[in-house]
Amino acid sequence: MRPKHTTLTPQELEIMKLVWRRESASVRDIYEELLEHRKIAYTTVMTMMKILETKGYLKKRRQDRAFIYRPAHPKNQVIGGMIREFMDRVFNGSAEPLLVHLVKTRRIREKDLQAIARMIEETK
Amino acid sequence: MRPKHTTLTPQELEIMKLVWRRESASVRDIYEELLEHRKIAYTTVMTMMKILETKGYLKKRRQDRAFIYRPAHPKNQVIGGMIREFMDRVFNGSAEPLLVHLVKTRRIREKDLQAIARMIEETK
DNA sequence: CTTGACATACGAATTAATTAGTACTATAAA
DNA sequence: TTTATAGTACTAATTAATTCGTATGTCAAG
Numbered sequence: 001m002r003p004k005h006t007t008l009t010p011q012e013l014e015i016m017k018l019v020w021r022r023e024s025a026s027v028r029d030i031y032e033e034l035l036e037h038r039k040i041a042y043t044t045v046m047t048m049m050k051i052l053e054t055k056g057y058l059k060k061r062r063q064d065r066a067f068i069y070r071p072a073h074p075k076n077q078v079i080g081g082m083i084r085e086f087m088d089r090v091f092n093g094s095a096e097p098l099l100v101h102l103v104k105t106r107r108i109r110e111k112d113l114q115a116i117a118r119m120i121e122e123t124k
Numbered sequence: 125m126r127p128k129h130t131t132l133t134p135q136e137l138e139i140m141k142l143v144w145r146r147e148s149a150s151v152r153d154i155y156e157e158l159l160e161h162r163k164i165a166y167t168t169v170m171t172m173m174k175i176l177e178t179k180g181y182l183k184k185r186r187q188d189r190a191f192i193y194r195p196a197h198p199k200n201q202v203i204g205g206m207i208r209e210f211m212d213r214v215f216n217g218s219a220e221p222l223l224v225h226l227v228k229t230r231r232i233r234e235k236d237l238q239a240i241a242r243m244i245e246e247t248k
Numbered sequence: 249c250t251t252g253a254c255a256t257a258c259g260a261a262t263t264a265a266t267t268a269g270t271a272c273t274a275t276a277a278a
Numbered sequence: 279t280t281t282a283t284a285g286t287a288c289t290a291a292t293t294a295a296t297t298c299g300t301a302t303g304t305c306a307a308g
Contacts, residue, residue, distance in 0.1 A: 002296050010265090012264095033260055043286090064285095067286085076225075090203060095232050101204065101239060126267085128263095128294065135297095164297080167256090174256095188255095233306075251306100256304105257300105258300090258301080259301100266293085269291095269297105272286085273286080
């Protein structure tokens with residue numbers, strides 16, 4: 001048996017990111033935005049958004065003939081869960097190795113490193 | 125069509141973590157260690173390790189009757205790829221939001237924050 | 249030499265994730 | 279009123295990921 005994803009799957013995330021940006025969206029809204037980047041069918045988007053609704057990530061409300069979807073949870077919270085899951089899976093739950101890796105491999109611009117350093121200071 | 129994982133899948137990662145820790149391992153070694161945590165069949169482990177070999181994550185060498193597997197790449201490099209993939213997928217490739225989240229949600233112990241701060245200083 | 253332990257090879261079943269087609273309905277336009 | 283448009287509901291097909299069974303071979307002990 002294959003274990004179910006506890007967080008957003010890649011395609012679910014792609015759609016959620018668009019809904020979060022727009023605050024609310026119809027299937028057509030998302031469909032058209034996705035179309036700019038890749039070939040996809042309208043009904044595919046519909047199915048995905050229905051799945052997101054049954055999973056509790058989207059709330060729907062009928063407006064005229066179509067459904068309008070809104071995020072059920074703030075982006076920060078959901079993304080936080082994904083980070084948590086990633087840390088659990090890859091680093092057995094600890095954040096330090098991830099942080100260390102980010103700093104050491106210089107994936108961060110100098111300017112941002114300084115901002116982080118200040119943030120750490122303020123967090124004291 | 126469902127897109128293929130470009131990095132290690134969850135179960136692949138679980139096995140790779142054990143192989144990295146031991147430096148080299150037989151199917152039986154990994155099987156017995158996995159068994160301590162969950163029910164799993166010997167042949168399942170064998171299949172997974174064969175997959176990891178064909179994907180280029182493990183190298184095998186026959187020793188007596190059984191195969192001995194070794195990591196084909198250092199852990200740091202592979203994990204680095206996973207972090208990269210995560211950042212691409214979740215944050216469109218930028219590391220800052222991830223870093224900010226880690227610091228702001230205080231997922232890091234105070235002591236470690238200071239260590240990071242020092243590391244940033246040294247990186248200057 | 250037979251038997252048991254242990255290994256691999258191969259095939260296959262199951263499930264989640266993703267994609268999309270078809271049927272049907274309601275509204276708006278001609 | 280007929281027709282085109284735009285939406286949903288439902289069904290289904292495909293593929294990756296995960297799991298394991300069965301067949302087969304080999305070596306060592308009795």
